[in-house]
Amino acid sequence: MNIQFLGATGTVTGSKYLLSAGSSKILVDCGLFQGYKPLRLRNWEHLPLHPAELDAVVLTHAHLDHSGYLPLLVKNGFKGKIFCSEATFDLCKILLPDSGHLQEEEAGYANRHGFSKHSPALPLYSEADAVRALAFFSPVSFDTDFQVCEGLRARLLRAGHILGAAIVILKNGDTTITFSGDLGRPNDLIMLPPSIVEKTDYLVVESTYGNRRHDPADPAILLGKTIRETAERGGVTIIPSFAVGRAQAVLYAIHLLKENGDIPATLPIYLNSPMAVNATEIYHRHARDHRLDYVQCEAMFHTATIVNSVEESIALNKKQRPMVIVAASGMATGGRVLHHLKAFAPDPRNTVLFTGFQAGGTRGASMVAGADAIKIHGEYVPLRAQVRQIDNMSAHADADEILAWLSHFSAAPKQTFITHGEPPAADGLRKRIEEQLHWACRLPDYLESVELP
CATH class of the missing domain: 3.60.15.10 (Ribonuclease Z/Hydroxyacylglutathione hydrolase-like)
Structure with missing residues (x-):
């Protein structure tokens, strides 16, 4: 061979x-x-x-x-x-x-x-x-x-x-x-x-x-702390997420955080990735390949409000209230998350939270490294929002x-x-x-x- x-x-x-x-x-x-x-x-x-x-x-x-x-x-x-x-x-x-x-x-x-x-x-x-x-x-x-x-x-x-x-x-x-x-x-x-x-x-x-080595601490603790503190200062938490795998893990962790009272039960959560929605439904069909039972899958599915249309996605950028937006892609290389970053990255009340590996040369890697501006659609957008990364959620x-x-x-x-x-x-x-x-x-x-x- x-x-x-x-x-x-x-x-x-x-x-x-x-x-x-x-x-x-x-x-x-x-x-x-x-x-x-x-x-x-x-x-x-x-x-x-x-x-x-x-x-x-x-x-x-x-x-x-x-x-x-x-x-x-x-x-x-x-x-x-x-x-x-x-x-x-x-x-x-x-x-x-x-x-x-x-x-x-x-x-x-x-x-x-x-x-x-x-x-x-x-x-x-x-x-x-x-x-x-x-x-x-x-x-x-x-x-x-x-x-x-x-x-x-x-x-x-x-x-x-x-x-x-x-x-x-x-x-x-x-x-x-x-x-x-x-x-x-x-x-x-x-x-x-x-x-x-x-x-x-x-x-x-x-x-x-x-x-x-991944931090042995529970990643849900940092996830909850980041979301809670961002909401308390009136900000939006943007979570760039891979539509397959990471989005589902983030949503299930948020479900547990709300269930345990670690973040407000009334805090709006949005999943702005039609692909992630479709991927989530597949978990029911392949129950032998993961740990969640039917009830846990349903809880994961219903944690977020689904953003279906481009018009709904644009409307999110105009909301001036605490919320969490989970959107693809996970390294901010494309997808709907770019439009949310253009809208929310300039505001220091907001947080951009990465929950996975950021490959060299991606926007995600640049943001985690401390960039003060990011280039999106040919224009530089000021990055004043806080940037956090939870490595051990990988x-x-x-x-x-x-x-x-x-x-x-x-x-x-x-x-x-x-x-x-x-x-x-x-x-x-x-x-x-x-x-x-x-x-x-x-x-x-x-x-x-x-x-x-």
Whole structure:
């Protein structure tokens, strides 16, 4: 076998791994690059092979940095199957068309207001492209072997992280390679812990928090404190949130805070992400994949007032009263949250609260780093609102939790490839694995190709 790293090297985005075995070629993950402009420009570059040469794609989960390139892959000639868990397929039916729609919307906005350097500004792909890609999906059950293509079999195990997230185990003859995908946390509020893996010949492991430990304090305490203090000074709490996974965790935590009297029961909560609304409904259909029972799911669903139309979204910006707005996207890279930031970021009474990892080069990372202004739709918006981050609400395992997961292996893999992390995080995890487990580790470069004997 041979593996080539087409993304998630030196960055947490763009996950794509090209695996070749004999005449067969597959991708594990097919994600978009996000963050710094040089990374985003890679989305427009040609892959090192024609998509028609690929036999299949196997997805670890639905987040766009793992799935968002699929519509372009299909548009450019891919005709194989896309394997994933059943919940991942349900989420991709929401995420991918929404991604295409947002790209069309943002390109149109840029053309109308003339702030793009391109004339005309074009989307990477359209909503129609994304809908066409869905016809190639072939969902499979967890813990069941299936044939990917000639010479390659696979099995998906639960990874935690978000609904449907999978650890992918691929087998070529007697040789096994395991992809961790994004590992969840053992004590997540909603998701089940990652499944245990005991043996593999080769391992590709994520390192988003590879050099950090999550604060052991209850993240709900800081969430409640921030919302309560912002409301007391007459402000609005804006929570940029990933529509899949994070929005649901935030809403359930807010439900518990209200139930316990930690924030006012009458404080208005708004969910301004149609995609998040649809994703939330999927939790009922996949009850075996998370911790919540039917009543808890219903409580999560009904915590917020749903903002459906663009007109309702615009009207929120004119409300002058304490409230909480949860809106996509989680790193403030696009979506409806940008319009709320334009409206509320200049007011020091307000708070922008991030509840997850902020990749380098994103607006979220800039805001957390202390920027006094942020560029939105070609204009700089003053940032006088307070900016807070709750790192330990992340759905990613931290360094200790990754090491604990790795400790279940009965033998060292022949080689462990550390990906999906900023350079300090990836190298930090490498050092810990080498020093504590004495495994052979490697930080692959972008487009690097490695033979797997």
